[in-house]
Amino acid sequence: MGVHKKEAFGQEDQDLAELAKALAHPARIAILKELAKRQTCICGEIVEVLPLAQSTVSQHLKELLQARLIKGTVEGTKSCYCINQEAFQSFKQLLDGFFAVTAQPDCC
Amino acid sequence: MGVHKKEAFGQEDQDLAELAKALAHPARIAILKELAKRQTCICGEIVEVLPLAQSTVSQHLKELLQARLIKGTVEGTKSCYCINQEAFQSFKQLLDGFFAVTAQPDCC
DNA sequence: GACTTTCATCGAAAAAAAACGATAAAGACC
């Protein structure tokens, strides 16, 4: 019945899942790498680099914004995005905690 | 039109996205943590712990298997799962590379 | 003011994900 029961899980698990979901598409990985590559925070040049329509890229940017992994500012007719290092740090910490917990010896 | 163009991206980006997707649900995070907690690799005890039907848990386990993040063996009527540390290491390395690339100063 | 550029958003369509109950298969137990 397609009901989503995500609320029934711990907040930390939900947060980590939410962030992981933001990375769960190669286009979004590629966008983040591209933003990192250019010092100047690029806007629609991303559209040129990716094999996707402008509206699709805009949609991916919106999702990254919602996950707080990027920040965006408007400059004239252009939009300027860049990585939110602060959020990346939190993400990395969550992941580090997760990897620490899961680092137990195999048993089968 | 709902066509998925994931193939158009680099293999590394696809791999990372695939692994991130495996973590993109709190139930799967919870399963991995639970597997790590118990030395003995638990099977259906996971069903007891999670607020989900048995068939749903089985489905999540299948996805984790497909992502190679867990391993499974059959023991009588029971199925025994545990974390695939090798795959976790690869995952961690991919992530480390990604975080290294994206660690550039904010610019907006 | 008219036109162009840049981007976000809307609407639609197709695909994938999430959930469950029901059923099936495979051992264990008597």
Next chain:
DNA sequence: GGTCTTTATCGTTTTTTTTCGATGAAAGTC
């Protein structure tokens, strides 16, 4: 052999994701 337990899989429904074209809004250019 018959029954119970355990888990995987099938079928279905609902929700979410992915994608695009079309439209709109906002700012720059002539």
